[in-house]
Amino acid sequence: MPRKTALITGVTGQDGSYLTDFLIKKGYKIIGVKRRSSSFNTKRIDHIYNDIKQSKNFIPYYGDLTDSSNILRIIQSTKPDEIYNLGAQSHVHTSFEIPEYSANADALGTLRILEAIRVLKLQKKTKFYQASTSEIFGNTEIPQNERTPFRPRSPYAISKLYAYWTTVNYREAYDIFAVNGILFNHEGPRRGETFVSRKITRAVSEIYRKKRKFFTLGNLNAKRDWGSAKDYVESMWLMLKAKTPSDYVISTGKSYSVKKFVEEAFKYINIKISWKGKGLKEIGVNKKTGEVYVRVDPVYFRPTDVDELRGDSSKARRELKWRPKTTFQELVSEMMKSDLKEIK
Ligand code: NAP
Ligand code: G4F
Numbered sequence: 636m637p638r639k640t641a642l643i644t645g646v647t648g649q650d651g652s653y654l655t656d657f658l659i660k661k662g663y664k665i666i667g668v669k670r671r672s673s674s675f676n677t678k679r680i681d682h683i684y685n686d687i688k689q690s691k692n693f694i695p696y697y698g699d700l701t702d703s704s705n706i707l708r709i710i711q712s713t714k715p716d717e718i719y720n721l722g723a724q725s726h727v728h729t730s731f732e733i734p735e736y737s738a739n740a741d742a743l744g745t746l747r748i749l750e751a752i753r754v755l756k757l758q759k760k761t762k763f764y765q766a767s768t769s770e771i772f773g774n775t776e777i778p779q780n781e782r783t784p785f786r787p788r789s790p791y792a793i794s795k796l797y798a799y800w801t802t803v804n805y806r807e808a809y810d811i812f813a814v815n816g817i818l819f820n821h822e823g824p825r826r827g828e829t830f831v832s833r834k835i836t837r838a839v840s841e842i843y844r845k846k847r848k849f850f851t852l853g854n855l856n857a858k859r860d861w862g863s864a865k866d867y868v869e870s871m872w873l874m875l876k877a878k879t880p881s882d883y884v885i886s887t888g889k890s891y892s893v894k895k896f897v898e899e900a901f902k903y904i905n906i907k908i909s910w911k912g913k914g915l916k917e918i919g920v921n922k923k924t925g926e927v928y929v930r931v932d933p934v935y936f937r938p939t940d941v942d943e944l945r946g947d948s949s950k951a952r953r954e955l956k957w958r959p960k961t962t963f964q965e966l967v968s969e970m971m972k973s974d975l976k977e978i979k
Contacts, residue, residue, distance in 0.1 A: 642666040642715040644700060644748070645722030649825045650766065652679035654719060654868040659683070659692050661872070666713045668698035668722065679825050700744025701736075703751075710751040710761075717875050719764045720748055723795075726829060727770060728937050730791035738794045745798035749805040749813065758811050762875045765802040767815040768795050769860070769886070769944045780884050780947040781817070788939040799882075806880055814874045819886035819946040822966060823864040824973035831893055832861065832970065839900040840974040842928060849928050852897075853935025855910075855917060858890040858943040863961035863969075873955040886946020887959045894919070897929055899964060903971040 641658050645651040646667035655665050669677065683689045696709050700722050710718070723741045724730060730737040745765055752761050772779045773786035787793045799815050806813040826833040831852065838850035862885075870885045891899075897919055898908050907922040908929070919929030951957045961969070 638662055638664050639716045640664045640666060640713065641717040641719060642668065642710070642713060643719045643721060644668045644698065644744075645720075645766075646695075647676050647679060648721060648725070649679065649823065649827060649864055650821075650868055650871075651719075651721045652825055653823070653864050654721065654871060655680060655683060655693065657865075657868050657872065659689055663692070665693045666709070666715055667693055667695050668709060669695055670699055671697050700740045700747065703747045706744075706747045707751045707754070710748070710757070711755055714755075714757060715761055717762045717764065718748060718752070719766070719871055720745055721766045723766065724791070726827075727789045727791045728935070730789050730794070731938055734790035737790050738797070741791065741794035742797035742801075746801050749801060749811065752811055753805065753809050758809055762812040762880075763802070763805075763814070764871050764875055765798055765813065765815045766871075767799045767802075767817045767882070768792070769817060769819040769884075769946060770941065771796045771799060771817070772941075772944065774942055777890075777943055778886075778888065778945040778947040781882055781950055788941055789937065792941075803882070812875070812880045814877075814880045815882040816871050816874055817882060817884045817946075818867055818870070819860040819862060819884070819944055821862045821864040821867040822970065824970055825864070826970070832896060832967075833974075835893075835896055835900050836967070836970040836974045837978065839897075839904065839928075840971065840978045843904045843975065844978050846978065848926075849930055851930045851932035851935070852893060853932065853937070854940050855894045855897075855929075855931065856892055856942075857940055858892045858945070860886045860888070860890045860945045861896070861963055861966060862887045862959050863966050866959045866961055870951060870955065870957045873951075873957050877955060881954075883951040883955065884946045884948045885951055885957070886948045887963070888945065888947060889963060890943055890945035891963055896967065899967040900971055901928070903968055904975075
C-alpha cells in the first residue's frame with residue numbers, strides 16, 4: 636500500500652509535535668507547515684530533523700494561515716491524504732489583546748484550508764481534522780458533550796466557533812470528510828510556558844532549585860478538565876479513520892481547580908500548600924515553614940473567563956474506542972519531572 640501523507644499546520648506547537656511523532660511511527664510522511672520566525676521556533680520537532688531516518692519522513696514548508704495563496708499552493712503541490720489544522724493563535728488571554736488577528740488565523744485560516752480542498756477538487760482524497768476546543772462551550776451546563784449549547788466567552792472561542800461551523804458546513808455542503816475534535820485542555824512537558832499548567836510546574840521547579848521565591852497567578856478557582864496531549868493526539872487520527880465523519884468531545888471527565896494543580900505540583904517535591912486570605916489577598920503558603928509561594932496578580936485576570944470545563948467523552952469512547960490513559964496526578968508528575976530536569 637502507498638504511504639499516507641499528512642499535512643499538519645501548527646507543527647511547531649505542542650500538539651503538532653506530538654502528532655508528528657505519533658504519525659511517523661504509523662508510517663506516514665509528514666508535510667509540516669511552520670511559520671517563519673526571527674529566532675528558532677522548532678525546538679519541539681528538532682529531534683525529528685536531527686534523526687536521519689525520521690527526517691526522511693518529514694518535509695517542512697513555510698506557511699501561514701493568514702495567507703490564502705500560500706495555503707492553496709502548499710495543498711496544491713502536496714495533495715495530502717489528511718490535513719490536521721492545529722495552527723492557531725491558541726492563547727485565550729492574548730486573544731483579548733489581538734482579537735482581529737486571532738479571528739484571521741483561527742476562524743478564516745480554517746475557511747482558507749477548506750476552500751482550498753474545494754477549489755482543488757480534493758473532496759474525495761483529502762480528509763480534514765479541525766482542532767476545535769472546549770472553550771466554545773463557555774459557561775454552560777456541566778459536563779459538556781456534543782449536544783451542549785455553545786456560549787463562547789473570548790475572541791479565541793468565538794473564532795474557534797466560526798471554524799467549528801465552517802467545518803460542519805463544508806462537510807454537509809461539499810461532502811468533504813471533515814471533523815471537529817472538541818478537545819478539552821491537554822498538557823505535557825512540551826506545553827507552552829504561558830499556559831497555567833506549565834507556568835506552575837516551571838515555577839515550582841524554580842522554587843525547588845532556589846531560583847525564585849514565589850510566583851503569581853490570576854483566577855485560582857477556575858476548573859479545567861486536564862488530560863495528556865500524548866493521549867489526545869491519538870484521538871485526532873482515530874477521528875479520520877472512522878467510517879463517517881462526525882464531531883467528538885475528547886476529555887477525561889474530571890475537573891480540578893488551578894489551586895488543586897498548584898497543590899499537586901508542590902506535592903511532587905513533598906511540600907504541602909495551604910491557602911489563606913481572599914480575592915487579591917489570597918496566598919498559597921508552605922504549611923510547614925509559612926513561606927509564601929503563590930500570590931494573585933490581577934494582570935492575569937481575563938475580561939471574561941470560563942468557570943468550569945468538564946467533558947463527557949462517551950461518544951468517542953463508544954465509537955472510536957478512544958480513552959485517556961493518563962491520570963491528572965500522573966500528568967502533573969510527568970511535567971514536574973521534566974521541568975526539574977530542565978531547570979538545573
Ligand atoms: P500551541 O502550542 O500554541 O501551537 C500553535 C501552533 O500554531 C504553533 O506551531 C504556532 O506556530 C502555530 N501558529 C500560530 N499562528 C499561526 C499562523 N497564523 N499560521 C500558521 N501557524 C500558526 O497550541 P497547541 O496546544 O499545540 O494546540 C493545537 C491546536 O489545538 C490549536 O489550534 C489550539 O487552539 C487547539 N486546542 C488546544 C488545546 C490544548 O489544551 N492544548 C485544547 C483544545 C484545542 P509558532 O510555533 O511559530 O508560534
Ligand atoms: O492554561 P490556560 O491559559 O488555558 P485555557 O484558557 O483553558 O485555554 C487552553 O485550553 C483550551 C481548551 O479548553 C484551548 F482551546 C486553548 O487553546 C488553551 O490551550 O488557563 C486555564 C485557566 C483559566 O481559567 C485562567 O484564567 O487558568 C486560569 N489562570 C489562572 N492564572 C491562568 C493563570 N492562566 C494563565 N494562562 N496564566 C495564569 O497566570
